[in-house]
Amino acid sequence: MTTLSQVAQRAGVTSATVSNVLRQRGKVGADTRARVLAAVEALGYRPHLTARALAEGRAPTLALMVSSIANPFYPEFALAAEQAARQHGRFLIVCNTNDDPDIGRAYLDQIAGTLSDGVLVMNANICIEDLQATARRGATVVLGMWEKPHQPPALPCVAVDFHLAGALAARYLIALGHRKIGVMVGGGVCGVHAERERGFNDALLELGHGDAVVHRMMVHDSVEGGLQGGAAMLAAAPSITAVFATNDLPALGLMHAAADLGIKVPQQLSVIGLTDIQGAHQARPALTTVAVPTAQAAAMSVALLLELIAEPQSVAPMRIAPAPELVVRASTARRSD
Amino acid sequence: MTTLSQVAQRAGVTSATVSNVLRQRGKVGADTRARVLAAVEALGYRPHLTARALAEGRAPTLALMVSSIANPFYPEFALAAEQAARQHGRFLIVCNTNDDPDIGRAYLDQIAGTLSDGVLVMNANICIEDLQATARRGATVVLGMWEKPHQPPALPCVAVDFHLAGALAARYLIALGHRKIGVMVGGGVCGVHAERERGFNDALLELGHGDAVVHRMMVHDSVEGGLQGGAAMLAAAPSITAVFATNDLPALGLMHAAADLGIKVPQQLSVIGLTDIQGAHQARPALTTVAVPTAQAAAMSVALLLELIAEPQSVAPMRIAPAPELVVRASTARRSD
Numbered sequence: 001m002t003t004l005s006q007v008a009q010r011a012g013v014t015s016a017t018v019s020n021v022l023r024q025r026g027k028v029g030a031d032t033r034a035r036v037l038a039a040v041e042a043l044g045y046r047p048h049l050t051a052r053a054l055a056e057g058r059a060p061t062l063a064l065m066v067s068s069i070a071n072p073f074y075p076e077f078a079l080a081a082e083q084a085a086r087q088h089g090r091f092l093i094v095c096n097t098n099d100d101p102d103i104g105r106a107y108l109d110q111i112a113g114t115l116s117d118g119v120l121v122m123n124a125n126i127c128i129e130d131l132q133a134t135a136r137r138g139a140t141v142v143l144g145m146w147e148k149p150h151q152p153p154a155l156p157c158v159a160v161d162f163h164l165a166g167a168l169a170a171r172y173l174i175a176l177g178h179r180k181i182g183v184m185v186g187g188g189v190c191g192v193h194a195e196r197e198r199g200f201n202d203a204l205l206e207l208g209h210g211d212a213v214v215h216r217m218m219v220h221d222s223v224e225g226g227l228q229g230g231a232a233m234l235a236a237a238p239s240i241t242a243v244f245a246t247n248d249l250p251a252l253g254l255m256h257a258a259a260d261l262g263i264k265v266p267q268q269l270s271v272i273g274l275t276d277i278q279g280a281h282q283a284r285p286a287l288t289t290v291a292v293p294t295a296q297a298a299a300m301s302v303a304l305l306l307e308l309i310a311e312p313q314s315v316a317p318m319r320i321a322p323a324p325e326l327v328v329r330a331s332t333a334r335r336s337d
Numbered sequence: 338m339t340t341l342s343q344v345a346q347r348a349g350v351t352s353a354t355v356s357n358v359l360r361q362r363g364k365v366g367a368d369t370r371a372r373v374l375a376a377v378e379a380l381g382y383r384p385h386l387t388a389r390a391l392a393e394g395r396a397p398t399l400a401l402m403v404s405s406i407a408n409p410f411y412p413e414f415a416l417a418a419e420q421a422a423r424q425h426g427r428f429l430i431v432c433n434t435n436d437d438p439d440i441g442r443a444y445l446d447q448i449a450g451t452l453s454d455g456v457l458v459m460n461a462n463i464c465i466e467d468l469q470a471t472a473r474r475g476a477t478v479v480l481g482m483w484e485k486p487h488q489p490p491a492l493p494c495v496a497v498d499f500h501l502a503g504a505l506a507a508r509y510l511i512a513l514g515h516r517k518i519g520v521m522v523g524g525g526v527c528g529v530h531a532e533r534e535r536g537f538n539d540a541l542l543e544l545g546h547g548d549a550v551v552h553r554m555m556v557h558d559s560v561e562g563g564l565q566g567g568a569a570m571l572a573a574a575p576s577i578t579a580v581f582a583t584n585d586l587p588a589l590g591l592m593h594a595a596a597d598l599g600i601k602v603p604q605q606l607s608v609i610g611l612t613d614i615q616g617a618h619q620a621r622p623a624l625t626t627v628a629v630p631t632a633q634a635a636a637m638s639v640a641l642l643l644e645l646i647a648e649p650q651s652v653a654p655m656r657i658a659p660a661p662e663l664v665v666r667a668s669t670a671r672r673s674d
Binding site: 044046061068069070072074075076078079082083091092093094095096098109110111113114115136137223224227252253255256259260278279282283284 | 415416446451621
């Protein structure tokens with residue numbers, strides 16, 4: 001591999017001059033600059049990013065820890081985070097924990113502070129204690145989408161008001177006249193969807209319809225989870241006219257369960273999800289949902305991470321992402337009697 | 338950050354002994370080993386992967402270049418590649434080129450051979466010349482899913498027989514009695530789906546039905562592409578009874594277009610895709626498709642990459658992944674007259 005000094009030798013300058021040209025630092029005359037660039041080109045020299053990062057005391061990557069890259073929400077978040085990272089000259093390592101706290105811990109132990117100096121964590125089913133231990137060892141950790149802006153965590157985060165997201169779904173179903181509602185709560189060990197359900201229930205109470213939820217179940221946070229749970233719910237509670245799923249994936253699965261049973265959406269059953277993944281507007285009927293600001297939260301998370309790497313703070317900052325918004329599509333309708 | 342020598346000092350041993358304990362090399366007594374591990378724990382020391390990798394002359398990551406992480410096929414491939422990489426103690430950097438050859442080139446220039454010593458390329462819309470230039474500069478490049486096993490490329494690859502995949506789709510539609518068929522060819526600049534269409538057409542010729550394709554169009558390789566193209570195709574060629582899409586995404590979009598027009602799948606229109614992404618079996622009706630061995634190809638690609646990093650070869654090897662297979666679901670049926 002070509003070295004900096006070989007480039008310097010060919011261009012007839014010092015290594016420091018080559019370095020200045022490549023980093024656009026210091027004063028270098030136009031002729032010298034051209035000679036250096038010609039030598040770089042001729043020898044195929046590329047600055048050694050890893051070495052340079054080590055020399056400068058910073059690592060060249062950011063890590064994004066996600067619970068399952070196969071869940072389509074995470075690639076959408078990763079795409080936005082990767083673009084934001086690249087704009088800042090960083091590469092994004094995507095670490096997939098498979099919802100396994102041990103794999104999460106292994107990633108944190110092995111890459112945080114070495115290969116990556118910043119870690120962005122997305123619902124990766126990692127105990128906050130492990131994350132705090134990582135932060136104490138000198139790596140910067142940011143939680144990418146904290147669900148409870150009213151309860152800041154002990155780590156820096158970008159918060160999205162999921163309580164409001166749940167409330168928007170409840171208000172819309174009540175406004176459509178639905179009074180017998182099913183709720184599908186997605187989630188795993190870490191119970192991340194609790195805040196969404198709380199927002200939904202709090203809004204029902206405020207509207208004087210605290211008794212509207214006639215069936216409530218936990219489902220795996222996936223299309224399959226919604227399909228299986230949906231079949232069970234529609235069999236157990238045939239009186240329901242609307243279902244709120246705390247995530248789009250189970251909402252889509254529920255629509256498939258309804259199709260399998262010959263139940264028409266939205267004529268016989270309204271379905272509303274939460275998140276607004278690509279699959280929501282692509283579905284038939286297109287899914288009504290409460291959209292969370294995925295791309296903005298990703299960009300804000302990367303920006304916060306880089307700020308904290310540059311200037312660590314003693315207090316864990318929390319940034320609030322734009323508010324969730326109701327997106328009305330074809331899977332919801334007024335209750336028909 | 339704690340250094341190796343601080344650990345050694347605390348444990349009362351040499352740095353070499355600490356290193357031996359951590360790498361499980363050399364002979365170290367049980368007591369000494371316990372003392373070293375206690376010191377590692379107490380000081381929160383972690384071996385500096387990047388530094389070690391540089392010292393050992395290898396970089397600690399593999400890079401996966403994909404054209405769009407938002408296309409659900411790539412996260413499925415990335416998931417399998419990431420798991421294979423992790424089993425070999427490597428991390429996988431996912432680089433998203435957004436189908437832009439310039440971004441692809443920038444990634445190759447900046448990470449190949451420095452941050453990553455191996456690059457796995459998935460249809461990333463990068464010219465083979467750029468990849469060869471990268472390989473000449475000392476980085477190992479493997480093409481993750483080469484579509485033409487009969488025409489080996491100039492670079493190492495894992496090949497999948499997409500000609501056969503197209504042929505399987507044709508044979509199945511002909512067996513179902515379809516004689517007026519639409520073909521949707523997905524793809525962009527690099528024309529990666531040409532081999533799939535060729536396999537489809539070659540099989541039709543072999544079966545004596547070379548005239549069965551009555552409508553053929555190019556579409557963007559996405560659900561939206563299939564939706565827009567499908568609406569146009571169904572309006573322009575109402576006589577078709579079956580459509581082969583060269584990828585599942587446009588096949589799913591076509592099913593949505595049919596639903597929007599009130600055309601029943603499969604009673605009035607059979608639809609077959611190619612790939613078998615998660616969305617295929619999740620769709621309603623579930624999509625008949627030709628499955629390609631995504632997870633196996635990913636694991637084989639990582640294995641080949643690591644073999645070539647360890648022992649470079651003068652001849653570019655090609656490994657053949659398991660053959661594609663027809664997966665019959667609910668979106669296809671016998672032609673009804």
